[in-house]
């Protein structure tokens with residue numbers, strides 16, 4: 001029995017391991033893939049995603065940078081224009097803002113402003129989200145800014161298997177990708193991650209759980225909150241379908257229409273504040289394109305419209321109860 | 334000629350009257366090359382004059398002239414090889430021409446025509462051309478600096494014998510990008526030239542209000558980098574210093590900062606009124622006593638390489654050449670409205686496909 005357990009845990013990976021194997025395999029496959037960021041060398045990154053990679057690939061391909069996000073993202077743009085495929089790490093997405101200009105004014109617009117002459121095949125990976133007692137500057141979910149920037153793609157995986165396949169696809173993509181890693185589940189969620197290379201296509205959502213009464217549309221760490229809510233609702237004989245978007249820009253509109261068509265009730269769940277958030281886009285899309293399917297209001301569940309708190313993060317973060325209330329609001333209409 | 338960093342006075346080769354103040358042999362420039370340098374100066378000025386008229390005629394929306402700064406641009410771009418990379422700002426079309434951008438393409442860029450390599454997507458700041466390694470600048474002052482450093486880092490990683498030059502103004506040195514970029518390049522020993530055209534104004538703000546250091550060149554010290562102050566209206570001095578820094582970068586000895594001390598004749602751009610902030614007489618002084626084109630012509634005359642006949646012939650030749658270039662630009666059509674969605678991503682996303690249908694309906698195509 002003991003042996004069986006060991007074997008089982010060995011085939012199960014954390015998201016940290018999955019991301020690391022994606023980086024490693026892509027770096028082996030393509031010597032133009034280089035990493036840059038703060039403390040990603042001998043330290044392995046503060047979350048150890050790049051652990052060991054500098055020993056394998058050397059300082060020219062695993063580049064510890066000075067502490068300047070504008071430099072990290074700006075240099076990545078210049079490298080990408082030149083033909084490399086940089087993967088930049090921003091230590092926490094809360095600190096992306098010194099480099100925000102380079103991302104939205106440069107990376108996002110390079111292809112467009114050069115009429116396709118130059119491209120920015122680059123990935124900016126960064127841990128996001130709360131639930132780790134990180135306070136206001138180690139917990140945020142700023143995806144709305146990036147989703148609202150044409151030229152950027154935005155990806156947010158919810159589990160190790162997807163994380164690996166999506167990161168590989170992002171590195172191979174010829175457009176800049178903001179790759180948001182839900183740090184709360186870096187190690188908390190495991191699933192089976194094959195050793196070899198595989199891609200999960202950007203722009204394709206996945207059904208995490210099938211159900212016929214209500215659809216919860218979400219992404220990243222919130223998928224697990226949705227799962228918890230689904231278990232609770234199950235006891236009340238409400239079958240919840242969970243759609244994990246996986247990519248936020250471009251999002252999978254077909255999959256959204258399909259699940260809405262099936263259930264007629266929708267909850268959109270995000271960790272970020274509600275106003276101007278990405279859930280609003282999904283809600284608006286459904287209202288425009290699928291109003292005929294709806295049998296109740298589209299309900300958003302989100303973080304409160306405040307900065308992210310430290311001591312009171314439990315009161316802040318969307319939880320299963322909040323999702324259940326939203327589900328009831330939608331189905332009891 | 335010995336080229337030293339951190340000089341108190343700008344490095345120069347020619348006095349204002351065109352007489353050499355240093356030994357010319359050490360520059361290693363042939364007579365033909367002198368003539369070619371002069372042609373570039375004249376051409377750059379003529380392109381700009383012609384381009385600016387397009388705004389006055391209401392045929393273009395914006396123009397930032399380089400007039401007065403031709404020597405800085407030509408002198409710094411001439412040492413570049415075909416493989417080197419160039420990042421410009423909103424005032425570097427002279428350098429882009431030397432790098433290979435055609436005048437017709439520049440005019441098309443100003444007019445927003447499809448001959449413009451960037452297809453009319455940018456305000457006329459320089460269209461970029463991938464095959465020439467000219468990256469089109471955004472309008473955000475300073476952003477090109479860290480990008481250029483990234484390219485130079487990549488050149489070093491790939492062990493290529495190439496360098497990257499990045500142009501920016503004195504105002505841009507107050508942006509974080511300048512400091513971040515200088516620091517990165519110094520840390521990695523990147524083959525990069527930071528070329529600051531100090532035309533003494535950022536729109537209306539004078540250098541003294543921009544920074545508390547006497548020179549911009551001395552800022553390099555803080556990054557452990559050499560900084561060179563050069564007379565930006567002396568094309569031979571700019572060439573010599575740029576060549577020095579290019580050779581240095583090419584041979585693996587890292588980045589340099591060059592401050593070309595110069596002066597802008599025109600308003601900041603076609604949208605500016607420079608009479609509001611320029612002290613009386615300043616512009617006239619620079620124009621009459623320090624003009625980079627006249628100064629080099631005086632030099633050629635003193636070297637017996639130039640005379641009035643040659644001057645008239647050259648001006649006529651350039652005028653004819655630019656008339657042809659402008660005609661070519663004007664003949665090229667305005668980009669098709671249906672292309673407005675292209676190149677946002679490599680392929681249209683499903684949402685953009687949907688928008689494409691909406692646009693087609695709107696346009697009736």
Ligand SMILES: Cc1ncc(C[n+]2csc(CCOP(=O)(O)OP(=O)(O)O)c2C)c(N)n1
Pocket residue numbers: 423424472473474475501502503504505506530532534535536601
């Ligand atoms: C980040 C940013 N701030 C402000 C502006 C508006 N602006 C355009 S050019 C300019 C002055 C630039 O001065 P300088 O860098 O000295 O270059 P110059 O125009 O003199 O060549 C300003 C304020 C801008 N384009 N970008």
